[in-house]
Amino acid sequence: MAKPTRWVTDTKPGHSQWYVDRFRRLAAEGADLAGEARLVDALVPPGSRILDAGCGTGRVAAALAARGHTLVGVDADPTLVEAAHADHPGPRFLVADLAELDLPGQGEPEPFDAAVVAGNVMTFVAPGTEPVVLARIAAHVRPDGLVVVGFGTDRGYPVAELDADAVAAGLRLEHRFATWDLRPWRDDAEFAVTVLRRPA
Template identity: 80%
Template sequence: MAKPTRWVTDTGPDHSQWYIDRFRQLAAEGADLAGEARLIDALVAPGSRVLDAGCGTGRVGAALALRGHTVVGVDADPVLVEAAGAAHLGPRWLVADLAELDLAAAGEPEPFDAAVVAGNVMTFVAAGTEAEVLRRIAAHLRPDGVIAVGFGTDRGYPLSAFDDDSAAAGLRREHRFATWDLRPWREESDFAVTLLRRPAE
């Protein structure tokens, strides 16, 4: 990887295991962990190909696979990818830096109908690579494919910068919400879910 991600540089050595344990505990407590997957499922046709970009422990991709979609999950953290593979059979889980994403080289040449970028992924990629991350994700979509991106607006990556990076990646913004269950976006919202479209060629 050309540049360490902020997941590496801005967190401690035990952060990955803490993250794994946190979501295991939430699942054991019966927390609703499939909100992002429900939105993606509503945006695409049955049996679509979905890229889970920054898949972490695989909770979103696994929920999409249970809904009948073909899922490939990618994360730069091998500890998280190993946890995803151990917990969720079905999707393909790969270690890769989103800023250098080339799934054809990993045996996944078919384009995706949609991508989901959940869990504050955009605030954890290496600083300065955000536009390239979006460009690489978009390059793996079919024309007219959709990307759903969600992150906290108070985490050091302004929405104005995200909008500029999305445009630089050739993506068109279609909608913005304050939550994954589509509550209205307001300027004071501390979270944003943005739906982007790769224009049809």
């Protein structure tokens, strides 16, 4: 059984429903919630098969599906996956811990052209499981496919550790930006968006 994630251990009771309500409110207010999806859409061919790893309420998966891609979203939190199902018909959403990710065992045997890991997901996995999580995600991506990871740099997972974990997972660093809208990377940036490729 997987270790409890930081999403469970480092948040208060009711946090998941608060998160659902927050993004429903932002959507109702017309907030731009598709920035990650725009970048991923620009990186992949039309009609790609994409894994939204740590999909939360499904906003990134929904935005990519609206652009013509086939989406499978995965999250360990059943409350978030239930909200994703309710709010975003189209993508397939599954409950699964990324540290034990086995999508063929859940009826999704086909590899993905890309995986997106947005919303600080890598900083919410269980402590010490970051290398395993990245390796499990990479294992579901086809050769020459992409893994795009974004998180705040002040959240306890240094970019240097991501780079080491990526190498161990068989991924190659291709690009790094300071934001999802491609502002240049700086060592003191508060956010990192990293584009990794699984070599052919």
